[in-house]
Amino acid sequence: MKRAADSDERVYIIEPNEVGDLALTRPKSEGTLTWHFKMNNTRDVAFASSKSFIWDAARINLPSGKKALAQSVYPKESDGQEAWGRSTEYSKASVEHYSEMWYEYPYPVAVNVAADIGGMEYPGLNFCSYKSKGESLWGVTDHEFGHNWFPMIVGSNERRHAWMDEGFNTFINYYSYLAFNDGEYTNDLIKTRKYLGWLTNSSREPVATHPDRTQSNNLGMVAYMKPALGLVMLREYILGHERFDKAFRSYIRTWAYKHPQPNDFFNHMENVSGENLDWFWKGWFYSNANIDLSVDGVYPYGANYVVAFSNKGDMPMPVIFEITFDDGSKERRELPVEIWFKGNTWQHLLKVDKKVTKIEIDPDKIITDTNAGNDVWPSSIYGDR
Ligand SMILES: [Zn+2]
Structure with a gap:
């Protein structure tokens, strides 16, 4: 465990060929061995125990410089690089990503347990299917660890x-x-x-x-x-x-x-x-x-253009649109949601110094516009204007 706490690569605590060797976790002298677990600010608790577990771990590096320990326990049936052999790598990557992007992971450990269940979250510990492999194991591991932020933290x-x-x-x-x-x-x-x-x-x-x-x-x-x-x-x-x-x-x-x-x-x-x-x-x-923004027409107006937009959906949205010019260049403009506050049509004076050949709403296709046919001018054969 000490070596794992200093390693970005996984380190075995119980190797595959040591599984079932109960002497490893027995006390050297007579009597019982007692494990103490402590974790602050948790709203739930779970644990796992099995003599069939392979156990590996690696260090999690947190933005503040603090460290945590990613650990995985799984039976021999789940072992292998295409399956749970990458669980600790997935766990470490997931916790490091959320810590970097949103809020630092507050717990000392992040344990992924192979279990007879699809996936279930607890603070600092997941149960994920022992049958999961590859991308599906990544997906369930990442999802269950993500629950540490919602609803655990x-x-x-x-x-x-x-x-x-x-x-x-x-x-x-x-x-x-x-x-x-x-x-x-x-x-x-x-x-x-x-x-x-x-x-x-x-x-x-x-x-x-x-x-x-x-x-x-x-x-x-x-x-x-x-x-x-x-x-x-x-x-x-x-x-x-x-x-x-x-x-x-x-x-x-x-x-x-x-x-x-x-x-x-x-x-x-x-x-x-x-x-x-x-x-x-x-x-x-x-x-x-639903959202349905529409570009209804583009009309020359002096040296410029007037673009007619309408909101045909039940909820408004800002209008981000991309203009393509006849020299092939492109430019983006944005109209705030306030254009819809007094009605569902908007005439936009488009000041440009080149000839416009195309206007497209939401060029990155982020919004769930339910009618793509009216998002582009000139309208495609799917258009309904
Ligand atoms: Zn969930």
């Missing part, structure tokens, strides 16, 4: 507000996925077109629905995916990285070891980002509203 009530627990976790998992090992695995959370079927299904419930009142086949979207997509839109499209990250880090820091309600989150994000987001909370979290 920020003590959300998952029985009422599952989206503040599973949803926030799914959101931070997205960036952890992208960061792991220079993109070894991919996460398609924001392939927004794939949600169209669900977003237009009349049996769906709003995010704010308590999980025991959500139809079980909707729970994945209501509690996990839709809130995560909402935060991605907030970070990538509405606020931008700098303002979002400052606000979300401040929310975690302020509410660490406390029990925030939804309004505490909404208020905090607005106060720190300096922007009223009522329209977004109401539309995305409390209703089934």
